[in-house]
Amino acid sequence: MNKACAAITSFLVMDILERAHALEAQGRRVIHLEIGEPDFAPPPPVSEAAARAIRDGETHYTHSLGLPELRAAICADYLEKYGVTVCPDQIVVTSGTSPAMLLAFSVLLGQGDAACLTDPHYACYPNFLRLLGAIPRTIPTREENGFHFTPELLAARLVQDGVRASAVVVNSPSNPAGALMDEADFAAVCRLGPVVISDEIYHGLVYRGRARSALEFTDNCFVLNGFSKLYAMTGWRLGYVIAPPRYVAALQRLQQNLFICAGSVAQWAGLAALTEPSVKDYVAAMVATYDERRTYLVAQLRKLGLGTRAEPTGAFYVLANVKHLGRDSLSLAYDILDKACLGVTPGIDFGQGAEGYLRFSYANSLENIEEGMERLKKYLENFSKE
Ligand SMILES: Cc1ncc(COP(=O)(O)O)c(C=O)c1O
Structure with missing residues (x-):
């Protein structure tokens, strides 16, 4: 086997999820606070646009960079939210943020190159880097x-x-800590x-x-973004990278070879997410x-x-x-x-700096979070008796 592949570690949350599904198959009811996946349906105009795209036969390969309409909408979104001007030709639309990450890392980093990331960090960053022969250099926070x-x-x-x-x-706001970077710090990092x-x-x-975009502080940046979280579109697989113009041709060649283009139906759906006026209210809700769930969960965990x-x-x-439980986070989970x-x-899924911690996701209903906290309370009572 390719040595770089052999060095790739599991995305542990997926292992936990799969074990949870096995328990469910045995008839047990699991409360899912592990997975970072919105429990909401996507905004209705998104699904309507997808159905329309299928009906209208918009089911072929698109331009490798993505639908021009969608790239224009992404530019308009960044202008509205951050006041930054990017050109549609700087954008490569991808099948999720994960492929956008692969493309950006691939054009920037090769054998022996080092990339700094925080510890804790999103679980997959170091694995993407290792696959390319690059070196993750972690910075404890x-x-x-x-x-x-x-x-x-x-x-x-x-x-x-x-x-x-x-x-x-x-990565701000961050996974797994939910930390938002201070504006002045972000600007200084970019300098x-x-x-x-x-x-x-x-x-x-x-x-x-x-939240600030790196584009507010520097042109020397690659922005990765996608529709999975904000628009509750995880399974639709839609994301994008905004890159400095000099890198776009290389990104496009990679996209053509590796993926051809992002899914056409998802792209029409993503366009609706960015342009249909009712989506804003849906997202705000x-x-x-x-x-509300965050406030509840933090208070309960502290209790x-x-x-x-x-x-x-x-x-x-x-x-x-x-840490007070004195057990490693993997066996504890x-x-x-x-x-x-x-x-x-x-x-530990998020680096050595998060060993001794557990991540709780509140992308689940308040009812389920309440039930989860009840279960955790009982577990901890028995834990101290063991
Ligand atoms: C920080 C971060 N980046 C990227 C991704 C991947 O997202 P996508 O579903 O768009 O591939 C995730 C998913 O959890 C994430 O937490």
């Missing part, structure tokens, strides 16, 4: 500082063993030199403060609901003695400290699943 990433932390790790990092990955890869997939899911020193203010995750039928994600 701390719970007491809300897992915030700062220019000082980056500056201290920019050069290591004489190798200067080629890129820095920023430090290496090209910024800004994963903006949780933009819009912000409950306090405002989802965000208000997430916020149960699971530390969340800094309040998460974005995405739909709480990273809770369980499986034990909670097996004994309490509650799915949670082990911190």
